Amino acid sequence: MTAGTAAASTHQARFDAAMAADERIEPRDWMPDDYRASLVRQMAQHAHSEIIGMQPEANWITRAPSLRRKAILMAKVQDEAGHGLYLYSATETLGVGRDELLDKLHSGRQKYSSIFNYPTLTWADVGAIGWLVDGAAITNQVPLCRCSYGPYARAMVRICKEESFHQRQGYELLLALSQGTPAQHEMAQDAVDRWWWPSLMMFGPPDDASAHSAQSMAWKIKRHSNDELRQRFVDICVPQAEALGLTLPDPDLRWNEERGHHDFGAIDWDEFWQVLKGNGPCNEQRITQRRKAHEDGAWVREAAAAHAAKRASGRPGAPHESTASDGSGRESDEAQVEATA
């Protein structure tokens, strides 16, 4: 055995022992290349989903029916931008740059969640997204707080807390509509009818068609299979739908005493794979809008880079830690004014 192979097998043995002991892997720890690549794949898809996920709801900010609803929706969409940023930062700890990840999103080489390729046709869709889409996201993401990779697990703790608020706002919005006029009730039901099946698809393909599940579970990135989490979500939603006074659009949905779970109807997997291939109702619109937002934001990235370079240069008049990064923004602006005066 050469010195190189001996070192590699020691590294691998340490990694395996950390997995067996349920310990976290941190950025400076050795990790197998495939483990790193799989994390980058999943975390990047997750980050992309958060920022693409801003679009369907942002569509309703200007038409929110009250100031209260508008303020809540703006806060929620901003939270999603924040989730994207935590996740891009966490992915960067694996040695991959944000520019590269965004480039892969914009060129269709990395995916984002299928759910965001459906349109938000009415105000009730904002409620259905909160209740069902964020509800599915929480069900999927709570176990990710125990993911073996430290930065991803820690990002998920905060994200899940915020998602929980998002889910409640959606539920409360749908409840208000469901208990409103007959037209409002009908609008809420129509939104649930359209979002239910795509929400079930968020959990990924069935276990026997899930390419990555077995390995990701062995590496403790995923703690449960796609089908297990989907079932958990269905069981959670049934009583909530009853409380909302809304019907889930599945005639085969019923309690199975023997299994201790709800049985549910067949998912249209052909639709799912079509959406993944880019043929969903909004794929093109979402990616075009994303590219445009990126191009429109070029001047902000350039200004931030120039600011950072100026600070790093230590030139007289360059913004200092004490003023520029005290978090207030105001003093930082004043320092800039003084520097240029």
Ligand code: BYC
């Ligand atoms: N959509 O082997 P599988 C949010 C892909 S954001 C698109 O089972 P895995 C929110 C999969 O990537 C929600 N693609 O994969 C934001 C793979 O393709 P590649 C996002 C999907 O990784 C704003 C292939 O299909 N959440 O909630 O073991 C507002 C085979 O799948 C989907 C996350 O990303 C899909 N639905 O399991 C509101 C959570 N499903 O990579 C809400 C983190 C599968 O080989 N991710 N694919 O090209 C995960 O937990 C897992 O990656 C998944 C899939 C359960 C999604």
